[in-house]
Amino acid sequence: MTSMQTTSLMANAIRALAMDAVQKANSGHPGMPMGMAEIAVALWDKHYRHNPANPHWSNRDRFLLSNGHGSMLHYALLHLAGYDVSMDDIRDFRQLHSKTPGHPEVGITPGVETTTGPLGQGIANAVGMALAEWLLSYEFNRPGFDVVDHYTYAFLGDGCLMEGISHEVASLAGTLRLNKLIWLYDDNGISIDGRVEGWFTDDTQKRFEAYGWNVIPKVDGHNVEAVSAAIAAAKTSDRPTLICCKTIIGKGAPNLEGGDKVHGAPLGDKEIAAVRQHLVWDPVPFDIPGEIYQAWDAKARGAELENGWNTMFAEYRAQHPELAAEYERRMKGELPGNFNEVLEAAIATCIDKKETIATRKASQNAIQALAPILPEFLGGSADLTGSNLTNWKEIVAVRSGIPGNHINYGVREFGMAAIQNGVALHGGFIPFGATFLTFSDYSRNALRMASLMKIRSLFVFTHDSIGLGEDGPTHQSVEHVSSLRLIPGLDNWRPCDTVESQVAWGAAVQRRDGPSTLIFSRQNLPFMERDSAQVANVAKGGYVLRDAADAKVILIATGSEVELAVKAAEALAGEGIAARVVSMPSTDVFDRQDASYKASVLTRGTPRVAIEAGVTDFWYKYVGLEGAVVGIDTFGESAPAPVLFKHFGFTVENVVAKAKAVIAA
Secondary structure (H helix, E strand, O other): OOOHHHHHHHHHHHHHHHHHHHHHHOOOOOHHHHHOHHHHHHHHHHOOOOOOOOOOOOOOOEEEEOOHHHHHHHHHHHHHHOOOOOHHHHHOOOOOOOOOOOOOOOOOOOOOOOOOOOOOHHHHHHHHHHHHHHHHHHHHOEOOEOOOOOOEEEEEEHHHHHOHHHHHHHHHHHHHOOOOEEEEEEEOOEEOOEEHHHOOOOOHHHHHHHHOOEEEEEEEOOOHHHHHHHHHHHOOOOOOEEEEEEOOOOOOOOOOOOOHHHOOOOOOHHHHHHHHHHHOOOOOOOOOOHHHHHHHOOHHHHHHHHHHHHHHHHHHHHHOHHHHHHHHHHHHOOOOOOHHHHHHHHHHHHHHHOOOEEHHHHHHHHHHHHHHHOOOEEEEEOOOHHHHOOOOOOOOEOEOOEOOOEEEOOOOHHHHHHHHHHHHHHOOOEEEEEEEHHHHHHHHHHHHHHHHHOOOOEEEEEOOOHHHOOOOOOOOOOOHHHHHHOOOOOEEEOOOOHHHHHHHHHHHHHOOOOOEEEEOOOOEEOOOOOOHHHHHHHOOOOEEEEOOOOOOEEEEEOOOHHHHHHHHHHHHHHOOOOEEEEEOOOHHHHHOOOHHHHHHHOOOOOOEEEEOOOOOHHHHHHHOOOOEEEOOOOOOOOOOHHHHHHHOOOOHHHHHHHHHHHHHO
């Protein structure tokens, strides 16, 4: 055990690195790292199980910095503990292409578990990680072999607790009694605008007790032993724990500590000199004494921890070879060897059945086809399972103390999306969660974060347009599909029938470098006949569904409007006008195809009309200013779906008229 004097120096090393890096960058947040330094020492020196030489060791504890603006705290910890984060990286804080960006980013900095910054999402990710740990431990652990046995720790501040998502995820975590989830709350009473007592007076202890959490209140956040004792107590609880640590923001800055001026700006040369004098610290920036490095160095302990686990896992593999192989496959994110075979068989079944059904039902059929070979599926819905159809025959609902593979998230769309991001980051599962498309707005920032982090997180959105009918404009998605397409790296699929739905699910599951949305109709859609080449091209995001020699116009459509495009092409043919129909279930995937393929689908010089029950602006990238778009640039109305489609111009007659107009132009 390290002495009190040593732990004080270890904390001051964090303070020094934080203030020096922020000062050099002339940008950043020194207050939180300086205020949480002792909390960090207590966790990382006395409890945190990790191996700096292998940040991806599967049984490591997870540490998340939900108050990500204080990123220098994390970078200092990683550097001091022995991760591949050098002092040059620390000096390069907030600079282009550095390992130390302004907020922690997973995949950029070794040892960072998630990308944080939008407050509240880090703690939501932590719930997902704790959930994944619990479910995997139930599935894979055997007597004498706790191969999955780790804690999830998160640091958070007042801002995280003010965000509404904190209520959503803390409530669910308490209900599920995720007892290996420990949050350490930096209760300093300060945010950017000043003292939070003017706008945040919640009784946090009672609030979390009402959620069903174990709460350890009024811990001196500048007393390493007190914080360590609280963490030790949290580990004995049968519920998630919130440790409330009273701290002084900017601790160690004698003229600024405790105020908002230290929150989000460099201390300045004068105050840094005062800090060095106050802490009796080396006046040379970025200089850490060797004995402090030695005290912080976690490489030997980390190697010992992982080697011990590896020894146990080798015996586990000898006694439970199939379980061991499955665990390793799952944690690597690899699909079963027969996945493509099963997917192709499921597509063939769709072709044989030729069903006219809602694509939300086609989605459920697709899930059912894949789930038996994908035990890593962890589905769910935000209180709409019977409408979203994300359940399948073999589901077991997750309840407190009852592991399963389907989560009733309740009416918590944002929390659901961010929790499933945490599940995906942890590994071992392919998570998906569902709600109505119009409520994607509630979860949008979590979708953006999934895309930024390039994780395999799947978002199912049903009731995708005015086609849901009588519920009216509050529930009718108009702008949502186009707006989702604007998120970089997010693959959006809006299939037109059973085949495209099955292909979309297959593509989303196979994708390893980012998230996908799967967008489905409430109303029935007809099966579309295709030859084998067309079926193969569905996975390219856009393809020629109906063709005609010397086509005079190209009709581009997605989802429920593909049927309309086909009927319009038939009507045009009756008038002697040849038309090509292009189904484009994923514009994102289509845009990644090579130029020759795209040109073969959207031939140059041929006039084009796009048809989608949503806003029109997006489609001009494909039809050009000389083309036309049949869409809807107003909110919907409350009426039966057939009435609405006619009212808003989604008719054969209107499409034919638009086609003739662009041909004549």
